[in-house]
Amino acid sequence: MPTSSKSKKEAKRLAAERRAELLAQLKDLGDKAYTDLNAGQFPQFTFPSRSVSNIVYDSKLKQYILGKTNVKRSSGNIKHIRPFTQLLWLAFFADKLVHQGKTSTLRDVYYSSQAYNMEFVDQAESDEIITDLEAVLSRAREQLKIYPEERSAIFGDLTIEYTVPGYEGNRLNLSSHPDGYLIGPSLSTAEFVDTSAEMIIAVEKGGIFTRFVEEKVHKRYKAILIDTAGQPPRSTRYMLRRLNKELNLPVYIMSDGDVYGEHIAMVIISGSANAAHLRDLTVPTAKWVGVWASDVVRYKLPTDPMTEADIKRAQELKKDPRYTGGVWQRELDIFLKIKRKSELEAFSKYGLTFIVDNYLKEKMQEAKSL
Amino acid sequence: MPTSSKSKKEAKRLAAERRAELLAQLKDLGDKAYTDLNAGQFPQFTFPSRSVSNIVYDSKLKQYILGKTNVKRSSGNIKHIRPFTQLLWLAFFADKLVHQGKTSTLRDVYYSSQAYNMEFVDQAESDEIITDLEAVLSRAREQLKIYPEERSAIFGDLTIEYTVPGYEGNRLNLSSHPDGYLIGPSLSTAEFVDTSAEMIIAVEKGGIFTRFVEEKVHKRYKAILIDTAGQPPRSTRYMLRRLNKELNLPVYIMSDGDVYGEHIAMVIISGSANAAHLRDLTVPTAKWVGVWASDVVRYKLPTDPMTEADIKRAQELKKDPRYTGGVWQRELDIFLKIKRKSELEAFSKYGLTFIVDNYLKEKMQEAKSL
Numbered sequence: 093m094p095t096s097s098k099s100k101k102e103a104k105r106l107a108a109e110r111r112a113e114l115l116a117q118l119k120d121l122g123d124k125a126y127t128d129l130n131a132g133q134f135p136q137f138t139f140p141s142r143s144v145s146n147i148v149y150d151s152k153l154k155q156y157i158l159g160k161t162n163v164k165r166s167s168g169n170i171k172h173i174r175p176f177t178q179l180l181w182l183a184f185f186a187d188k189l190v191h192q193g194k195t196s197t198l199r200d201v202y203y204s205s206q207a208y209n210m211e212f213v214d215q216a217e218s219d220e221i222i223t224d225l226e227a228v229l230s231r232a233r234e235q236l237k238i239y240p241e242e243r244s245a246i247f248g249d250l251t252i253e254y255t256v257p258g259y260e261g262n263r264l265n266l267s268s269h270p271d272g273y274l275i276g277p278s279l280s281t282a283e284f285v286d287t288s289a290e291m292i293i294a295v296e297k298g299g300i301f302t303r304f305v306e307e308k309v310h311k312r313y314k315a316i317l318i319d320t321a322g323q324p325p326r327s328t329r330y331m332l333r334r335l336n337k338e339l340n341l342p343v344y345i346m347s348d349g350d351v352y353g354e355h356i357a358m359v360i361i362s363g364s365a366n367a368a369h370l371r372d373l374t375v376p377t378a379k380w381v382g383v384w385a386s387d388v389v390r391y392k393l394p395t396d397p398m399t400e401a402d403i404k405r406a407q408e409l410k411k412d413p414r415y416t417g418g419v420w421q422r423e424l425d426i427f428l429k430i431k432r433k434s435e436l437e438a439f440s441k442y443g444l445t446f447i448v449d450n451y452l453k454e455k456m457q458e459a460k461s462l
Numbered sequence: 463m464p465t466s467s468k469s470k471k472e473a474k475r476l477a478a479e480r481r482a483e484l485l486a487q488l489k490d491l492g493d494k495a496y497t498d499l500n501a502g503q504f505p506q507f508t509f510p511s512r513s514v515s516n517i518v519y520d521s522k523l524k525q526y527i528l529g530k531t532n533v534k535r536s537s538g539n540i541k542h543i544r545p546f547t548q549l550l551w552l553a554f555f556a557d558k559l560v561h562q563g564k565t566s567t568l569r570d571v572y573y574s575s576q577a578y579n580m581e582f583v584d585q586a587e588s589d590e591i592i593t594d595l596e597a598v599l600s601r602a603r604e605q606l607k608i609y610p611e612e613r614s615a616i617f618g619d620l621t622i623e624y625t626v627p628g629y630e631g632n633r634l635n636l637s638s639h640p641d642g643y644l645i646g647p648s649l650s651t652a653e654f655v656d657t658s659a660e661m662i663i664a665v666e667k668g669g670i671f672t673r674f675v676e677e678k679v680h681k682r683y684k685a686i687l688i689d690t691a692g693q694p695p696r697s698t699r700y701m702l703r704r705l706n707k708e709l710n711l712p713v714y715i716m717s718d719g720d721v722y723g724e725h726i727a728m729v730i731i732s733g734s735a736n737a738a739h740l741r742d743l744t745v746p747t748a749k750w751v752g753v754w755a756s757d758v759v760r761y762k763l764p765t766d767p768m769t770e771a772d773i774k775r776a777q778e779l780k781k782d783p784r785y786t787g788g789v790w791q792r793e794l795d796i797f798l799k800i801k802r803k804s805e806l807e808a809f810s811k812y813g814l815t816f817i818v819d820n821y822l823k824e825k826m827q828e829a830k831s832l
Contacts, residue, residue, distance in 0.1 A: 194676055194814055197669035203764060203810035243615070243668050245644050256640065258678070264638050270629055270648040274615050276641030276672055298613050299567035302646055306564055308628070394573060440573035444564055 100253065100261060103283035107255035111190065114236075117229055118187045125180065134168025137179060139228040140369060147368045149413035154361070154376045156368035156414075158227070165224075174211075178221045179228070181210045186225065186236035193257035195237045195277040198222065227369040232330060234280055240325040245272030245298070247305055248289055248316030250335075252282035270305045272319055280327045284338055287316065292335050294318040294378075296347040296356055300436045300447070307448040313456065316341070323356050329373045332360060336375045343375050344459060346452070349383030349393065350433035351406045354423060362414045379462050380419065381455040385426035388434045391451065394441055395432035402433060419462070470623065470631060473653035477625035481560065484606075487599055488557045495550065504538025507549060509598040510739060517738045519783035524731070524746045526738040526784075528597070535594075544581075548591045549598070551580045556595065556606035563627035565607045565647040568592065597739040604650055604697045614698040615642030615668070617675055618686030619659055620705075622652035640675045642689055650697045654708055657686065662705050664688040664748075666717040666726055670806045670817070677818040683826065686711070693726050699743045702730060706745045713745050714829060716822070719753030719763065720803035721776045724793060732784045749832050750789065751825040755796035758804045761821065764811055765802035772803060789832070 125135035140146065140158040150157045165176040185204060189196060196204065202218040205211070212218040222233050229236075251265045256278045263285060266273050273279065293315045295301050301319035304310070310317055316335065320328055336343050345360055347353030357380035363373050388395060398406070409415050410424050427433070439447035495505035510516065510528040520527045535546040555574060559566060566574065571592060572585040582588040592603050599606075621635045626648045633655060636643050643649065663685045665671050671689035674680070680687055686705065690698055706713050715730055717723030727750035733743050758765060768776070779785050780794050797803070809817035 195672055196810070196814060197807065199805070199807040200669060200810045200814065203808050204814060206764060206811040207813050239669070239672070241668050243641070245613070254640070256676075258676075259640055262638070268632070268634050269639075269643050270624070270626065271613070271644040271646030273639050274641040274644060274668075276668070278640040298611050298644075298646070299570060299609070302565055302609070306626075306628075394576060435569070437567065437569040438573050440566070440570045441576040443577050444566060444570065444574060 097286040098253075098283060100263075103253040103285060104255075104261065106283055107281070114231070115187065115190060117231075118183055118190070121183050121228070122180075122187075134166055135176075136164055136166035136168070136172075137176065137228055138162050138164050139224065142223065142227060142366075142369055147365050151413070151416075153371075153374075154414070155363040155374050156365045158368050175221065175224070178205075178210060178212065178218075179224055181205070181208060182218075182221055182225050186238070189237040195239055197239055197241055198233075199241070201238060223366075223369070230370065232326060232367075232370050232372055234277075234327050234330060237277065239277050239280075239327060242321065242325045243274045243276055244321040244324055244328040245301065245319040246275055246279065246316065246331070247272045247301070248310045249287055249314075250284060250289060250316050251286040252279065253285050254278055255281050255283065266316075267310070270302075272301060272305075272317075275318075275328050275331055277327075280331055284334070287339055287341075288314060289316045289339070289341060290314040292316050292318060292332065292341050292343040294320050294324075294332060294343065294345045294360065295436070296320055296322060296353060297436055300346070303444065304448065307445055309448055309452065320356065320360075323352075323359060326367070326373055329360055329363075329375075332378070333372060333375050336377065343378035344456070345378055345380050346382050346436065346455075347380070348433075348435045349385065349388045349438070350398070350435070351402055351409060351424070351427055353383060354380070354420070354427075355409065358414055358420070379459050381459050381462075382451070383434060383436060384419070385423045385430060387451075387455075388432060389426070389430060391439070393434040393438040395430075395434045395438070398427065398431045398433050403428065403431065467656040468623075468653060470633075473623040473655060474625075474631065476653055477651070481625075484601065485557065485560060487601075488553055488560070491553050491598070492550075492557075504536055505546075506534055506536035506538070506542075507546065507598055508532050508534050509594065512593065512597060512736075512739055517735050521783070521786075523744075524784070525733040525744045526735045528738050545591060545594070548575075548580060548582065548588075549594055551575070551578060552588075552591050552595050553598075556608070559607040565609055567609055567611055568603075569611070571608060593736075593739070600739070600741065602696060602700060602737075602740050602742055604647075604700055607647065609647050609650075609697060610695040612691065612695045613644045613646055614691040614694055615671065615689040616645055616649065616686065616701070617642045617671070618680045619657055619684075620654060620686050621656040622649065623655050624648055625651050625653065636686075637680070640672075642671060642675075642687075645688075645698050645701055647697075650701055654704070657709055657711075658684060659686045659709070659711060660684040662686050662688060662702065662711050662713040664690050664694075664702060664713060664715045664730065665806070666690055666692060666723060667806055670716075673814065674818065677815055679818055679822065682818075690726065690730075693722075693729060696737065696743055699730055699733075699745075702748070703742060703745050706747065713748035714826070715748055715750050716752050716806065716825075717750070718803075718805045719755065719758045719808070720768070720805070721772055721779060721794070721797055723753060724750070724790070724797075725779065728784055728790070749829050751829045751832075752821070753804060753806060754789070755793045755800060757821075757825075758802060759796070759800060761809070763804040763808040765800075765804045765808070768797065768801045768803050773798065773801065
């Protein structure tokens, strides 16, 4: 169903609202330190522990979440002073980024700390503190303008309105450039204004994405196409969730016919254990439509043997609570039985357009009953 | 200097001309087989050998080229029948792709062969034959519509006109989407219509590309920005060459402060040994502006120690003919002396905008005398 078009004023209001909420949260964090000090107490932060023992699977939310154990970073504890200070500095730095409308990367944050004589032994340590701040705020680092290096892409009839400085209020329809538009900081923070699309189709590979554009999948299925470029970066998972929630569009995922492909779909749907402290990165209603192990058999696809590592991974996933029942267990079992794997490109055996004209068509038909 | 705008008619004519030349060349290849047969001879192909002993450095062209040794694939030689047939089939398949305006990937070609009962043991074998066909035609596989999986990106004031089916004649200015436009089959084959840009600046990383857009490098330097996403895929090197030649714009390259960064710049400028059979992938006049080993010292950048592998690589490159003299040898020597490496993000030590406001500015000044 097409959504109603969003007015420029409305788009601007929503973006401003989102920004104000975030800045208020950061300000509260700083205020709390002052309040503690004024009350003659050592400032401290309390937030959910991300230790393995506190990561539990929530079968209702269909994702990993953090349990009830909290950790404390107190400036009154000599062992805590370092991470406490780092966390406070990071909140200050994120506040700066948001105020200035500048983006950065995990790597940038590590080096930026040196401008403030803030010490991190290595990037692993600053990455850890960034995740702590995510847990404190319950917000993904992308909202704090800290982005990953990897970028995936999008194509289709979707009009967006930018909220980044220099482009605020500009609108763009994402169907003019058939090679695709990178999903970076500007797109992740844009408002969705208008679309005629009725679904999202995410594929794992750039080559297949291009094939889909060439074969007009976006028109034939009224779809917005996403190239996840392998395991999608978190900003792309966040984007998929927004497209799903805000535009009320179903999401279909097509990945390689191997356990890693199956897991790409799973992470889009149910998230990952190391993002258990976040809620904005899953698409619980998304559907994995292929390539299933059973498709590998059914379509007599060219295959390669599974390696020892592939088999081990499949056995691990079989015990993973996210993989309980349904298509997930069934397909893992078939992978372990046939011990073969395949790829999206393997359909080219039947001609370049078979994957769209036949496979996608049949799977989308099947998906209706999933 | 801004180029004069290209008319739609002119853009269309150029694209048609390019396509006709390619198709004529493929037709000649098939014709030759028939001519041989009619003359009672076994059809055969002759093309330059790509064996290591036939790869020589041309100091005038400043790139590796193939020497005078030729190889033959004759249908009259039982050992040659397999690669001869594979090559002929590939030419037929490429002709189909070009006629239908469809793109494919190396992986696709491997699987597509099975639709024709054409046997390749694995993708390595089909990749090899694709390179043979490149050598036969002296054309990069991208012209035959065979693309790599990796994609890099572009941003800036450049109006292009698409030549791919479904978008022919459509024009797009590449400055509306600040996250960047993927450089895929559509962009690689587009005509360049109009630009106000006076230079091209290529950077190695998506995060720095975004920083450059945010800090308006495209406006401050009247530049078209390219994110090479590491070692640029060949379609991006081809794109850089076209921007340089067709728009008469200088190309500047900024990569990480390590031997791999130096080599990224070198490959853009002088190409790689395994593309010695091609001439359309180098930008001999491009300039590597940083991050030099001497910059690592001069700017007191945060560094990591070079690994054994890094040191070995630097020693190898020192003997490489492309690295003779000038900045290339000097910087390798400094890397080997300091035994430290750095990254573009390391400038964040001095604040997020230092890399643009200071470093880029100083290096572009310096580049004038390079």
